[in-house]
Amino acid sequence: MGRRGFSKIRLIVQVVSLLLIITSCGETKTVEKPELKPDTIAVVENERFGFDLDEYDVYLDTVRNGWTWGNILLPYKVDQYTINTTALAAKDSTIGLKYILAGKPFTILTKKGDTSRAVQHMIYEPDVFSYITFDFTQDSVEIEKKERPTSIDRKMVSGVIHPNSNLSVELGKSFDSYMMSAAVVDAIEGVYAWSVDFFKLQAGDRFVVYYDEKSVEGKPYAVEQISHAWFEHRDDGMFAFHFTDSAGEVSGFYDHKGREMKRPFLMSPVKFARISSSFNMNRFHPIYKTRKPHLGTDYAAPTGTPILATADGTVSRASRSRGNGIYVKLKHNKVYDTQYLHMSKIADGIRPGVRVKQGQVIGYVGSTGAATGPHVCYRFWKNGRQINHRSEKFPKSEPMKEEVLPEYMKYIEPLKKQLDDEIKTLKDYTPDENENS
């Protein structure tokens, strides 16, 4: 089922999601594509690679180090001549299979009950997207490459942040696969990186996210794209729609008024970290053992975690000092500068005068200088004065071009309605007496 199938199943999906809301006591849910059971096609119970495996004896194996075609085929009664022609044919055919590789799975099918194990078909799997079949029942070996069915399906996930929790934890409740859960978190943080401080999420923050999931043979393996989403932080709900106009001039995430989601500064210079010390004019310093203002925000993260430039700018310093350790300072414009301290290492090519893009890796987390553990101390200047970037209000982005706006508003109308409907079903989080956050 490809992207086009979505509108047809949308109604069913909504019915399923209603059922889930009623029957589920958790706060986060995934709407799975309803299982479509064709009733006019004979369904082979144990079908794989286009074969009914119940009709064969099946041998599953994996190519070992140093193996050649002979190691695979000789035990299954293939003579050396046929092995050579098979290897040649595989190489010369349009499939262009030059080598068999260690670690790749293969399957041998023999006639049911054949104790001599003479191969009839062999299937070699070069990657997750395809497999190659070898038919040994003909006069000459027939080789075919088959692509596995891949699909992109619209999925929805929603939830409420609980006390002492975060997006990863809440989303994790909806996924069997950590890989997919992390991919969705990453995608959400990407969309809202400019408008939500994911370190400041509060109990009661809520979200609804529709995204396109990539699967091969029904197994999800990646997020293609977030389609539309809503994230409510401190009672401030923010819509995001992915949009490309018909002329292909405008593309990105925009809010419900058509304003681009991009902001001048990323909310934080590291992903997946925690704030270990906030901007504080009266902090007791753990190393200097005195009260001195902490004019930055510390993000604790494992040594080696990439540190990102929070905005486009020019490197003004890439250096080392006793207190700062290894650090980089960026000049963004006449008003703003940022600085990143205690790095283990400066990224390749980052030196004074070099231009950097927002989100570019400029260094790696460490604990050089006056630091008790691996973290990045992020400092922010406005007109030469250090300020707390987390309480700074940045100007909203410009609206999109006047001529594109009508097309955009028309495009988002049904999507926004879908979000609005889903938001109505979300529970508010109300803390009970046992919880302290």
Ligand SMILES: [Zn+2]
């Ligand atoms: Zn600091």
